Amino acid sequence: MQGFALNISLGGLRAILDESVGLGDCFEVLLGDEGSRSGRVVWIQEELGGAIVGLAFLEGAGTAREAEPPLDVSSRSCEPWARSK
Numbered sequence: 709m710q711g712f713a714l715n716i717s718l719g720g721l722r723a724i725l726d727e728s729v730g731l732g733d734c735f736e737v738l739l740g741d742e743g744s745r746s747g748r749v750v751w752i753q754e755e756l757g758g759a760i761v762g763l764a765f766l767e768g769a770g771t772a773r774e775a776e777p778p779l780d781v782s783s784r785s786c787e788p789w790a791r792s793k
Contacts, residue, residue, distance in 0.1 A: 709735075711758075720747060720764040728759055737763065 711725040721737070729735075733749045747763040 713739075714760070718765075720750070720762060722760065722762055724755075724758065724760055726758045728754070729761060734766070735763065 709725060709727050709729075711723045714722045714724060716722075716739075729749050729752065731749055731752055734746065735749075736744050736746055738744045746766045748766060749761050750764045751762040753760040
């Protein structure tokens with residue numbers, strides 16, 4: 709799934725997605741040279757042709773920075789993170 713990050717912080721990001729997602733869906737988010745972070749959808753604003761979503765990161769804090777598009781969301785599995793809590 710492809711999308712664009714509107715903003716990013718230590719705790720999560722807000723993104724525009726071309727596809728619909730569900731509340732609570734989990735993703736591995738590829739952030740360019742910064743690697744990837746796992747996150748869970750915590751809010752959704754449905755839009756024509758997609759959605760604006762809020763994604764909370766599941767692991768510890770990194771460094772705050774402005775994200776560069778595109779946002780590549782490659783997995784919806786939260787399984788590894790559910791076991792670590």
